Amino acid sequence: MSTTAELQKIASQVRRDIVRMVHAVNSGHPGGSLGCTDYIVALYFNAMNVKADQWSMDGVNEDLFFLSNGHISPVWYSVLSRKGFFPVAELATFRKLDSRLQGHPTTHEGLPGIRVASGSLGQGLSVALGAAQAKKLNNDPSLVYTLHGDGELQEGQIWEAAMYAAHHKIDNIISAIDVNGQQIDGPTEKVMNLGNLRMKWEAFGWDVMEMEGNDMQAVVDGLAKAKSMTGKGKPVMILMTTSMGKGVDFMEGTHKWHGVAPNDAELANALGQLEETLGDY
Amino acid sequence: MLDFTIHGSNDTRSGFGEGLHELGKSNPKVVALCADLIGSLKMDAFKKDFPERFYQVGIAEANMMGLAAGMTIGGYIPFTGTFANFSTGRVYDQIRQSIAYSDKNVKICASHAGLTLGEDGATHQILEDIGMMSMLPNMTVINPCDFNQTKAATIAIAEHHGPVYLRFGRPKVATFTAPDQKFEIGKAWHIHSGNHVSIFATGHMVWKAVEAAKALEAEGITVDLINIHTIKPLDVEAVVNSAKKTGAVVTAEEHQITGGLGSIIAQTLAKYHPTKIEFVGVNDSFGESGTPDQLMEKYGLGVKDIIAAAKRVTSKS
Incomplete structure (x- = not known):
């Protein structure tokens, strides 16, 4: 388990990886990746028990993570490689032909750390709930984590899964929503207003907490609190407030960098704001 | 030969139900999910004898496909049960991404396929499911002909690793293939x-x-x-x-x-x-x-x- 200062150093390097990866192929999704960096880093380097060097699809007796909003694959790939699931050098293959690092995460090329394909939105919560129930059948006390975009909540399947989780008392899951208020066509409140998310999830029978997602200490504390809420007969939801593009000032707080890569000058500007702490790939 | 002994008349979905129940006894990794159609799919016996491995998902087929994909992670072999219409077209993208592309060991078991669903009419009479499922890379597609063959196929697909679409139907038809036959996937x-x-x-x-x-x-x-x-x-x-x-x-x-x-x-x-x-x-x-x-x-x-x-x-x- 890493200290908050160590986690912040990892997060800085992960943000460098993200902007370099999308710049190299002039495609990908930096905005959501940067916004969720602190959360994914805290998950893998603090909250979760994972076996990076003994990869197994079944993941028995280790915590599992499902990225339902698969388009923010750059942050996940960076964290998985920095944690040791695969060589950091492989980040250079992102979105290129014959790569295991597909545009959206997939099991198809056998990349360690990925347990289901995601990208077509709204499916990850169902899959994670199935995995959580398999853990119960296996008497495996470890937890299942998920992350979803807030725009993703517009998909109906999410609410089918939400209802199911409460009905079946699946209390070994901690889900998080990246509440950044942005989606491709603009602010969520303009595109399709999500309304009161706390009340919605509580009405669906979830135990809900809120968390500031771009303050590493708040994320570490929030995940510890979320863990303490598991095992009590209800699924756990973290409404995580983040800023899209966090860490790169000109990308922050706007949907414009949802799926756009920086040019050479913008990359230099971004890297100037992000300390190289663990060595670039 | 064409002179078969008819072993009565039965529905293929009941062959599925019996096969699933046999699997419940023989394979502790088999789990079953159903979207509010337990009686129609003949899953009652499995539910009764293996309640800890049976999951009612309600009228939410998209969620069911995702759940099934997830339950394979941890080593289980999920069998999903609903009508063929709701097993395919309604959930095509869920099957495509979470099951077929992700190579999940899910058995999609689909009843009431085709015209012989009868009086419910065209909304429920899917006639495109074989095409949709056959187009998916990595998918095995099986459409058995009678009660005994359906039962044997149900048992056989549990031993096959990978996604399978098993199609059967509602009406009683002649049971003419051998009881307790061995079903060989891919062998005409x-x-x-x-x-x-x-x-x-x-x-x-x-x-x-x-x-x-x-x-x-x-x-x-x-x-x-x-x-x-x-x-x-x-x-x-x-x-x-x-x-x-x-x-x-x-x-x-x-x-x-x-x-x-x-x-x-x-x-x-x-x-x-x-x-x-x-x-x-x-x-x-x-x-x-x-x-x-x-x-x-x-x-x-x-x-x-x-x-x-x-x-x-x-x-x-």
Whole structure:
């Protein structure tokens, strides 16, 4: 388990990886990746028990993570490689032909750390709930984590899964929503207003907490609190407030960098704001 | 041979139910999920005897497909149960991304396929499911012909690693295949040898093809009758060898001709051995309400339609 200062150093390097990866192929999704960096880093380097060097699809007796909003694959790939699931050098293959690092995460090329394909939105919560129930059948006390975009909540399947989780008392899951208020066509409140998310999830029978997602200490504390809420007969939801593009000032707080890569000058500007702490790939 | 002993009349979905119950006893990794159709899918016995491995998901098929994909992570073998319509078209993207592309060991078990669902009408009579499922890379597609074959297929797919679409139906049809048979995925069943015409039939159309073959042979047209229970992977060798022998082919299925068995056989023969071919199936049409027998007759899926197709394709014109 890493200290908050160590986690912040990892997060800085992960943000460098993200902007370099999308710049190299002039495609990908930096905005959501940067916004969720602190959360994914805290998950893998603090909250979760994972076996990076003994990869197994079944993941028995280790915590599992499902990225339902698969388009923010750059942050996940960076964290998985920095944690040791695969060589950091492989980040250079992102979105290129014959790569295991597909545009959206997939099991198809056998990349360690990925347990289901995601990208077509709204499916990850169902899959994670199935995995959580398999853990119960296996008497495996470890937890299942998920992350979803807030725009993703517009998909109906999410609410089918939400209802199911409460009905079946699946209390070994901690889900998080990246509440950044942005989606491709603009602010969520303009595109399709999500309304009161706390009340919605509580009405669906979830135990809900809120968390500031771009303050590493708040994320570490929030995940510890979320863990303490598991095992009590209800699924756990973290409404995580983040800023899209966090860490790169000109990308922050706007949907414009949802799926756009920086040019050479913008990359230099971004890297100037992000300390190289663990060595670039 | 064509002189089968009929072991009564039963629905293929009950063959599934019995097979699933057997699996409950023999394989502790088998779990079952159902979207509010336990009775229709004949999953009652499994639910009663293995409640800890049975999951009611309510009327939420998209969620069911995702749950099933997730339950494979941890080593389980999920069998999902709902109507064929809700097992395929309604959840195509969930199957595509979370199951087929992700190589999940999920068995999609689909009842009430085709016209023989009957009175509920076209909304529920899916005739495109074989096509949709066959197009998916990594998917195995099986459409057994009677109670015993469906039971055997249900048991067999648990031993096969990878996603499977198992299609069966609602009505009672003749049970004529052997009880406790061994089902071999991808290996066509050569029912009867003949020289004048090949009939490739799947699902409920197999028994009709047997009856058609008897009538044809009485008129001196000998039939090479083959049951294509596994549509994907197709037993290419059996299809091509039969076509080479007879030079005339009829396909018979309770499905759209386009995208179904007819298309797949035609594509295969076009590549390996171009052969005259006639298609018995639904011709670019939705169904409607009616009894199964009425519908099969109106939409050209009767015994007489197979006989007529065989005569057309064997004519010297």
